[in-house]
Amino acid sequence: QKEVEQDPGPLSVPEGAIVSLNCTYSNSAFQYFMWYRQYSRKGPELLMYTYSSGNKEDGRFTAQVDKSSKYISLFIRDSQPSDSATYLCAMKGSNYQLIWGAGTKLIIKP
């Protein structure tokens, strides 16, 4: 079993919809949770960073961490075609080694 599980998709939704992307993990020592966005033929870029449990909001993006369920989510409100990309979750424990999900390909249809 992988330490971090993420559905690779693709996930296709119409423009304006709310998107929910998720990852589950098995290591309870993870404390630092990240979402990266990767456009085609580009490097991943850090989108959201959360420490421990709770929510964090940045514009149309909300990151949510539920450590009791070992489950993290990224919500995108009012989705735009420019949000079409691969979204990768990643997380760290106290050894600071970053463990990656497989990435979910998101397609926003105009």
Next chain:
Amino acid sequence: DTAVSQTPKYLVTQMGNDKSIKCEQNLGHDTMYWYKQDSKKFLKIMFSYNNKELIINETVPNRFSPKSPDKAHLNLHINSLELGDSAVYFCASSQTGPGGYTFGSGTRLTVV
């Protein structure tokens, strides 16, 4: 001014050749990484250097050799290239601790 820059962006070469990819970061980070991303987009760590010292060396063929002349540079040399080496190689950097990584734009390697 690009934070993590890697060259070349594209590399097409024949089997058996030797090639190098260069990476430089101007963020003052103390740790640099090489990742391989396959066609399914999974990011696989290959090497990690902290202040020029190798700290992670995942199971990669010894045809791959990283070299860090200083903490702002991490190069990747590949000997005797094989078809299975075709992938996108990303360089990244970070500061030791809980923060995230900054990635370069990738080098798309095609071995023919």
